[in-house]
Amino acid sequence: MSRLTERFRQGGxxxxxxxxxxxxxxxxxxSLVGYxxxxxxxxxxxxxxxxxxxTEGPVLGEITGHxxxxxxxxxxxxxxxxxxxxxxxxxxxxxxAELGQPQYPKDALLIERLEYxxxxxxxxxxxxxxxxxxxxxAALAEALQRLPEAxxxxxxxxxxxxxxxxxxxxRIEKLRLSRRKVEASGDAAAQQALEAQVAALQTTYDQxxxxxxxxxxxxxxxxxxxxTADGKVKEWPLGSVVRVIPANDLTGLGKLGIYLSxxxxxxxxxxxxxxTEGGIFPAIFGTVxxxxxxxxxxxxxxxxxxxYLREYAKQGWLVRAVRVAVNNLAGVPxxxxxxxxxxxxxxxxxxxxxxxxxxxxxxxxxxxxGGILWASLTLALLTVPVVVVATExxxxxxxxxxxxxxxxxxxxxxQTLWNVVLPxxxxxxxxxxxxAIARGAGxxxxxxxxxxxxxxxxxxxxxxxxxxxxxxxxxxxxFHIYDVGFQSPNSEAAKxxxxxxxxxxxxxxxxxxxxxxxxxxKLRERLGGSTF
Amino acid sequence: xEIEDPRPVPEPVHLQMPPPESGLRPASFVKPDLPLxxxxxxxxxxxxxxxxxxxxxxxxxxxxxxxxxxxRNSVMSFIGPSGCGKSTLLRCLNRxxxxxxxxxxxxxxxxxxxxxxxxGTDVIALRKRAGMVFQKSNPFPKSIFENVAYGLRIQGESDxxxxxxxxxRSLKSAGLWEEVKDRxxxxxxxxxxxxQQRLCIARALAVRPEVILMDEPxxxxxxxxxxxxxxxxxxxxxxxxxxIVTHNMQQAARVSDHTAFxxxxxLIETGLTEKMFTNPGHRMTEDYIxxxxx
Numbered sequence: 001m002s003r004l005t006e007r008f009r010q011g012g013x014x015x016x017x018x019x020x021x022x023x024x025x026x027x028x029x030x031s032l033v034g035y036x037x038x039x040x041x042x043x044x045x046x047x048x049x050x051x052x053x054x055t056e057g058p059v060l061g062e063i064t065g066h067x068x069x070x071x072x073x074x075x076x077x078x079x080x081x082x083x084x085x086x087x088x089x090x091x092x093x094x095x096x097a098e099l100g101q102p103q104y105p106k107d108a109l110l111i112e113r114l115e116y117x118x119x120x121x122x123x124x125x126x127x128x129x130x131x132x133x134x135x136x137x138a139a140l141a142e143a144l145q146r147l148p149e150a151x152x153x154x155x156x157x158x159x160x161x162x163x164x165x166x167x168x169x170x171r172i173e174k175l176r177l178s179r180r181k182v183e184a185s186g187d188a189a190a191q192q193a194l195e196a197q198v199a200a201l202q203t204t205y206d207q208x209x210x211x212x213x214x215x216x217x218x219x220x221x222x223x224x225x226x227x228t229a230d231g232k233v234k235e236w237p238l239g240s241v242v243r244v245i246p247a248n249d250l251t252g253l254g255k256l257g258i259y260l261s262x263x264x265x266x267x268x269x270x271x272x273x274x275x276t277e278g279g280i281f282p283a284i285f286g287t288v289x290x291x292x293x294x295x296x297x298x299x300x301x302x303x304x305x306x307x308y309l310r311e312y313a314k315q316g317w318l319v320r321a322v323r324v325a326v327n328n329l330a331g332v333p334x335x336x337x338x339x340x341x342x343x344x345x346x347x348x349x350x351x352x353x354x355x356x357x358x359x360x361x362x363x364x365x366x367x368x369x370g371g372i373l374w375a376s377l378t379l380a381l382l383t384v385p386v387v388v389v390a391t392e393x394x395x396x397x398x399x400x401x402x403x404x405x406x407x408x409x410x411x412x413x414x415q416t417l418w419n420v421v422l423p424x425x426x427x428x429x430x431x432x433x434x435x436a437i438a439r440g441a442g443x444x445x446x447x448x449x450x451x452x453x454x455x456x457x458x459x460x461x462x463x464x465x466x467x468x469x470x471x472x473x474x475x476x477x478x479f480h481i482y483d484v485g486f487q488s489p490n491s492e493a494a495k496x497x498x499x500x501x502x503x504x505x506x507x508x509x510x511x512x513x514x515x516x517x518x519x520x521x522k523l524r525e526r527l528g529g530s531t532f
Numbered sequence: 533x534e535i536e537d538p539r540p541v542p543e544p545v546h547l548q549m550p551p552p553e554s555g556l557r558p559a560s561f562v563k564p565d566l567p568l569x570x571x572x573x574x575x576x577x578x579x580x581x582x583x584x585x586x587x588x589x590x591x592x593x594x595x596x597x598x599x600x601x602x603x604r605n606s607v608m609s610f611i612g613p614s615g616c617g618k619s620t621l622l623r624c625l626n627r628x629x630x631x632x633x634x635x636x637x638x639x640x641x642x643x644x645x646x647x648x649x650x651x652g653t654d655v656i657a658l659r660k661r662a663g664m665v666f667q668k669s670n671p672f673p674k675s676i677f678e679n680v681a682y683g684l685r686i687q688g689e690s691d692x693x694x695x696x697x698x699x700x701r702s703l704k705s706a707g708l709w710e711e712v713k714d715r716x717x718x719x720x721x722x723x724x725x726x727x728q729q730r731l732c733i734a735r736a737l738a739v740r741p742e743v744i745l746m747d748e749p750x751x752x753x754x755x756x757x758x759x760x761x762x763x764x765x766x767x768x769x770x771x772x773x774x775x776i777v778t779h780n781m782q783q784a785a786r787v788s789d790h791t792a793f794x795x796x797x798x799l800i801e802t803g804l805t806e807k808m809f810t811n812p813g814h815r816m817t818e819d820y821i822x823x824x825x826x
Binding site for chain 2: 399401402404405406407408410411415419420423424526
């Protein structure tokens with residue numbers, strides 16, 4: 001008894017207690033990240049194709065799930081059989097009792113396609129413009145050889161469609177709007193000039209379309225004749241094949257190559273098939289862009305507010321009330337900010353901007369609809385309390401002797417703030433920014449109302465003047481997770497994508513934070529030691 | 533986070549004085565009607581003149597009817613126990629007390645011909661005329677060059693040559709030039725304590741003030757650095773008028789021409805340092821100087 005009280009008195013027990021709690025927290029964080037990594041990273045590793053004999057015929061696919069026997073339900077295994085265009089679904093549950101001996105046929109292929117998900121089966125033959133070119137293993141070899149060229153062609157067509165055609169479309173649209181303006185003014189000569197310009201553009205457009213048609217026809221020249229395990233046949237153009245994977249005939253190195261190529265596609269490519277396949281590059285880009293714009297907006301807003309509150313305002317009940325209100329702002333549910341952003345920024349501000357500057361394109365809104373500017377502004381409002389609080393603390397922590405030194409030199413209050421106080425407070429302000437980024441990058445709800453879409457046709461930053469398009473809608477990793485996981489028509493197949501997107505979102509937040517931390521460290525070194 | 537209270541912490545006064553009824557205390561101790569002033573001070577031209585100065589922190593009175601004159605191109609030191617008001621008076625001379633809420637000042641302070649506390653006085657312009665060096669060296673977290681150039685920069689000077697000339701001259705005056713001329717771009721916070729304090733002096737010199745106010749400039753320095761600053765004070769006397777607050781009797785004796793002794797917000801005695809230390813006119817001064825209290 002006395003030994004126990006003695007231990008309590010010395011506090012050893014509390015060290016253990018707090019240490020245990022810390023370990024618990026760490027374990028939770030690690031298991032969160034570990035779960036996401038384990039669920040997501042394995043997705044790209046090619047798994048073997050298993051062929052089994054069932055009462056309904058042979059089934060070929062990847063094993064993706066297992067359900068033990070429970071009450072009247074028997075033990076079942078989930079197969080990813082692919083071929084959605086043929087079977088209507090990607091997955092099949094098969095009772096273990098019906099399974100025969102599993103086989104791993106060497107010639108089984110998993111063919112990733114642009115549409116309908118993967119095809120799982122075999123290549124029967126390869127044709128060129130309807131003429132059979134090769135059959136059996138020769139067809140596979142030939143297809144593998146021709147695939148890179150086909151992919152190159154497809155990318156070429158896509159880049160023309162997105163780049164030049166898109167650019168032409170925008171120019172024609174612009175001309176259409178100016179024609180509307182001119183029509184209203186009734187200037188016949190100007191109208192004719194515009195008309196001529198449109199005609200010229202139209203000709204270029206038609207030429208482009210023709211060359212595109214030829215390219216598309218060329219891409220369709222080679223076709224694969226595919227055959228499923230149960231004998232169904234499908235013709236598929238080689239141009240719409242992404243990858244051909246002989247899953248059971250791969251060395252470890254080959255598997256690694258496929259893994260890396262899939263990973264790269266995921267990080268660097270555009271999404272396909274309503275986001276359930278392909279990459280998520282636009283979402284990564286949109287997230288980073290939005291956080292950067294938010295940072296640019298939130299720092300001046302928060303710092304100036306904090307400067308006034310701390311340095312200029314007379315400290316009384318009013319300032320205390322404002323401080324409490326700002327802190328409470330941090331506790332308001334984010335969707336409320338979303339509603340405010342939609343009502344005030346998008347409809348109010350954006351609507352007015354449209355009326356004033358973009359009247360010719362009405363009723364199509366330019367700024368009067370969600371866009372990266374409004375989303376960033378809404379998030380800036382959401383995160384401004386964090387920056388205000390951090391800045392106020394940083395200002396309070398600047399040594400009084402520094403201010404006195406400056407004031408005694410005959411500096412005004414503003415000069416002292418600008419030249420001495422603010423530079424010393426910068427690391428603390430950056431701490432606020434880091435917290436704001438951490439909060440802002442993970443926020444989804446307000447963005448859904450103010451500018452995030454599931455698929456954005458163009459990026460907020462590109463090669464068209466004025467390069468940075470604040471009015472454009474954008475994609476966001478957080479929303480992407482929600483969309484792919486819960487709104488997609490094929491959420492079962494997209495589940496691993498959810499984990500990968502979550503992992504990438506974590507990575508983006510970590511990288512943005514590291515960037516800010518590094519900046520703060522550099523500043524601190526320059527300031528030669530600070531309390532923050 | 534703890535926010536620093538801008539007001540100075542009133543230091544408790546521990547005086548081992550004989551109780552009043554012992555009869556040892558002279559009548560003038562309670563309320564000195566006229567501080568003992570050496571006539572020599574009055575004959576040289578006056579730089580700073582304090583007339584019947586009363587200062588209140590809220591309800592608490594910190595200075596009582598202080599009358600004082602500081603002669604041009606001389607060093608005046610303020611001595612007295614902690615909390616006696618010597619720093620408060622020093623901070624009146626460039627109106628740094630304005631930064632504290634709830635300070636009320638009565639009386640008059642003349643810097644040259646300017647009445648510091650007259651309504652409409654340009655405090656910013658005034659502070660350029662009265663430079664200040666603080667107890668703890670407080671260089672800005674900038675380069676050595678930028679520290680010294682700060683005063684001119686905030687006055688709008690941007691000509692690189694003018695700034696460089698001013699920095700060099702000030703650093704030379706502060707006896708720091710030889711030590712730092714090759715690393716002007718380095719951070720000032722890499723300097724030693726004594727160098728930092730001399731940098732702060734150079735920074736104050738750069739705007740060519742008339743008076744330099746030093747608030748215990750050597751209290752955080754080692755003896756060698758202290759000796760250097762003291763030498764510097766003696767050199768600077770030729771160009772500037774210096775008022776220094778110190779706790780160190782020897783320092784006051786070594787560097788100052790005149791000394792003023794404060795106790796409990798009152799100026800007890802002021803006069804030529806030599807006389808103050810050898811033959812003080814006041815019993816309290818003698819007790820303090822000889823270390824019998826304080």
